[in-house]
Amino acid sequence: xxxxxxxxxxxxxxxxxxxxxxxxxxxxxxxxxxxxxxxxxxxxxxxxxxxxxxxxxxxxxxxxxxxxxxxxxxxxxxxxxxxxxxxxxxxxxxxxxxxxxxxxxxxxxxxxxxxxxxxxxxxxxxxxxxxxxxxxxxxxxxxxxxxxxxxxxxxxxxxxxxxxxxxxxxxxxxxxxxxxxxxxxxxxxxxxxxxxxxxxxxxxxxxxxxxxxxxxxxxxxxxxxxxxxxxxxxxxxxxxxxxxxxxxxxxxxxxxxxxxxxxxxxxxxxxxxxxxxxxxxxxxxxxxxxxxxxxxxxxxxxxxxxxxxxxxxxxxxxxxxxxxxxxxxxxxxxxxxxxxxxxxxxxxxxxxxxxxxxxxxxxxxxxxxxxxxxxxxxxxxxxxxxxxxxxxxxxxxxxxxxxxxxxxxxxxxxxxxxxxxxxxxxxxxx
Ligand SMILES: *[C@@H]1O[C@H](CO)[C@@H](O)[C@H](O)[C@H]1NC(C)=O
Ligand SMILES: *[C@@H]1O[C@H](CO)[C@@H](O)[C@H](O)[C@H]1NC(C)=O
Ligand SMILES: *[C@@H]1O[C@H](CO)[C@@H](O)[C@H](O)[C@H]1NC(C)=O
Ligand SMILES: *[C@@H]1O[C@H](CO)[C@@H](O)[C@H](O)[C@H]1NC(C)=O
Numbered sequence: 061x062x063x064x065x066x067x068x069x070x071x072x073x074x075x076x077x078x079x080x081x082x083x084x085x086x087x088x089x090x091x092x093x094x095x096x097x098x099x100x101x102x103x104x105x106x107x108x109x110x111x112x113x114x115x116x117x118x119x120x121x122x123x124x125x126x127x128x129x130x131x132x133x134x135x136x137x138x139x140x141x142x143x144x145x146x147x148x149x150x151x152x153x154x155x156x157x158x159x160x161x162x163x164x165x166x167x168x169x170x171x172x173x174x175x176x177x178x179x180x181x182x183x184x185x186x187x188x189x190x191x192x193x194x195x196x197x198x199x200x201x202x203x204x205x206x207x208x209x210x211x212x213x214x215x216x217x218x219x220x221x222x223x224x225x226x227x228x229x230x231x232x233x234x235x236x237x238x239x240x241x242x243x244x245x246x247x248x249x250x251x252x253x254x255x256x257x258x259x260x261x262x263x264x265x266x267x268x269x270x271x272x273x274x275x276x277x278x279x280x281x282x283x284x285x286x287x288x289x290x291x292x293x294x295x296x297x298x299x300x301x302x303x304x305x306x307x308x309x310x311x312x313x314x315x316x317x318x319x320x321x322x323x324x325x326x327x328x329x330x331x332x333x334x335x336x337x338x339x340x341x342x343x344x345x346x347x348x349x350x351x352x353x354x355x356x357x358x359x360x361x362x363x364x365x366x367x368x369x370x371x372x373x374x375x376x377x378x379x380x381x382x383x384x385x386x387x388x389x390x391x392x393x394x395x396x397x398x399x400x401x402x403x404x405x406x407x408x409x410x411x412x413x414x415x416x417x418x419x420x421x422x423x424x425x426x427x428x429x430x431x432x433x434x435x436x437x438x439x440x441x442x443x444x445x446x447x448x449x450x451x452x453x454x455x456x457x458x459x460x461x462x463x464x465x466x467x468x469x470x471x472x473x474x475x476x477x478x479x480x481x482x483x484x485x486x487x488x489x490x
Contacts, residue, residue: 064370085110086361088291088341089143089198092347092354093157094119095177097386098131099345100157101354105143112137117367119347125365138182139163139173148208150223158223159402161197168187170194172221187442196241201253205317209253211269213239216320220267237267237277244294246303247271248321254303258290263305263326263339266319283325286317291340293432304329304351306370307339309321315339316370316378322359333380336368349373377394 071388090104097120104110114137115130123129145161157175169191175182192210194200200208202223217230240259247253248268255267263286268277294309297318305317314340319330342356353368371379 074086081470083365084115084128084355084426085113085222086357086359086366087113087143087355088166090146090343090355091145091159091198092345092352093147093149093345094345094352095149095155095157095349098135098177098372099347099352099354100175100177101130102139102147102159103142103145103163110143111141112139114139119384120386122386123329123384125367125369125384128365128367131171133180136180136182144196144198145196146194146208146210148200148202150202150206150208152206152224152417154206158202158221159462160200160208160210160221161194170197170219172226185226187221187226187228190230190341191228192217192230195217199243199245199255201245201247203251204255207271211245211253211255211399212237212241213237213243213257213259229274231274236269237276237278239267240290242291244289244292244305244308246296248296248303249300250471254294254319255295256289256305258288258308260290261290261320262287263289263317264322272287279324281318281319281324281326284317285326286314287311291342291357293342293344293353295344297375298346299375302375304344304370304372306344306353306358307342307353312338312358329378330376331370333379333382335380336364339368346372350384369391405459 080245085106087104087106087110089099089374090110091102093100093102098116098118100114100116102114104113113133115132117128117130125338139159140163142161142163145159145163147157147159148152149175150156150158155177157177159173159175160170162169163171163173170193171191172185173182174185174189183205193215193216194210194318195210196212197210200221202208206222206224207229208221208223210221210344211233213236215329216233217234218236220229220231221227222229237255237257238259239257243258244256245253251271252268253271255269257265257267264281266279266281268274268279286305286308288310288354289308290310293306295304295306296302297304301489303319303321303323305319307315314328314331315335316331317326319326319447336353336361339353339358343354345354349371351372353370355366365382369381372423450468
């Protein structure tokens with residue numbers, strides 16, 4: 061019984077924490093790392109200092125990008141304010157967030173940070189090998205063996221961080237192309253990394269680095285070749301046969317290009333939905349059937365959401381959408397054996413029954429909480445704690461966003477949608 065109450069309390073706290081919406085600071089050069097259905101956002105440069113901002117978006121549940129809910133982890137962040145770092149999911153169990161870059165004022169060489177998503181803690185692991193100097197670690201690309209490759213276009217080595225053994229390795233850069241900073245790169249199914257040079261007039265040529273055989277090749281492309289792309293992103297399409305390049309400078313009207321990996325022909329993919337303003341120095345991750353673009357430069361936060369979703373499941377037509385739908389998974393119930401004894405059925409009935417009751421309670425809590433969020437927003441500067449509700453030990457929600465605005469501005473109508481501008485200040489637990 062006590063356990064049930066504890067569980068309910070826990071769910072209740074969770075709702076309190078995640079069901080209020082917050083306005084984030086716009087940022088560029090941040091990292092976005094997807095681990096266990098969470099997209100972790102860290103660092104970046106902003107007109108205001110992003111400081112220790114560290115939070116995630118939960119992709120295990122449906123959401124609308126106009127009502128983004130973030131889970132703030134800033135209070136457990138020990139990584140100094142930085143931008144242009146590289147990040148990846150790696151480590152022995154492939155469940156650790158690795159961050160590399162010249163982070164902090166005193167850094168003369170690249171520092172590695174790792175975040176344990178189970179214990180929610182950061183540490184700086186001891187690495188062996190020669191620490192490289194990285195000017196733009198954001199190009200770091202991880203392979204299927206947990207090795208992160210950093211080729212920035214300059215210097216005599218390609219730096220490699222083995223995230224499993226915490227060793228810095230190096231390979232000769234002979235034969236490597238002189239790509240510019242803020243070039244785009246992504247790993248292909250054949251263990252090659254494709255690089256899109258940001259320093260040239262157009263992407264007629266792309267470069268492939270074979271991570272297994274340690275050699276480079278150049279591919280000359282055809283089709284609708286994109287112009288110079290500085291600060292663009294590149295992701296692999298869902299079928300592994302195309303690279304989707306998004307954003308970057310010089311071509312704001314066509315933000316989306318796609319390179320066919322079978323014949324190296326470029327095209328502008330057909331899309332439906334409202335095309336967002338092009339962005340640079342954003343991040344793009346593939347989550348389920350979506351390309352998820354986070355933050356970046358080039359959009360106005362009062363018109364567009366910080367997260368963009370492009371449904372890339374249909375190669376004939378991609379869809380810009382605000383609705384995130386978690387990839388459907390096979391329900392465990394459907395895989396249950398066909399024959400069940402009557403007692404099993406009644407147990408199942410009991411479980412289903414209590415699940416329904418739980419769901420109702422959660423729904424009620426949710427509705428109640430939604431109202432309390434509204435009230436909180438109305439009562440500007442009112443701490444959630446003043447209502448006797450405290451956050452869980454390590455996780456608090458803060459709004460690091462804008463200054464408070466007068467009450468009259470609380471609801472701003474933007475092209476028909478309702479945006480609540482007023483932040484909620486949670487001054488943390490006592
Ligand atoms: C780690 O997980 C990602 C995502 O599932 C996968 O693409 C990658 O290949 C994995 N890496 C290793 C070293 O197993
Ligand atoms: C691409 O840029 C190169 C070098 O500036 C130029 O010679 C070539 O004509 C350009 N190609 C296209 C398709 O724009
Ligand atoms: C890279 O090395 C592999 C194995 O030695 C070889 O088969 C392949 O042709 C090489 N590719 C290039 C572009 O040199
Ligand atoms: C962003 O949009 C709002 C409302 O459309 C406008 O008032 C504001 O000036 C814009 N900001 C910038 C930087 O363009």
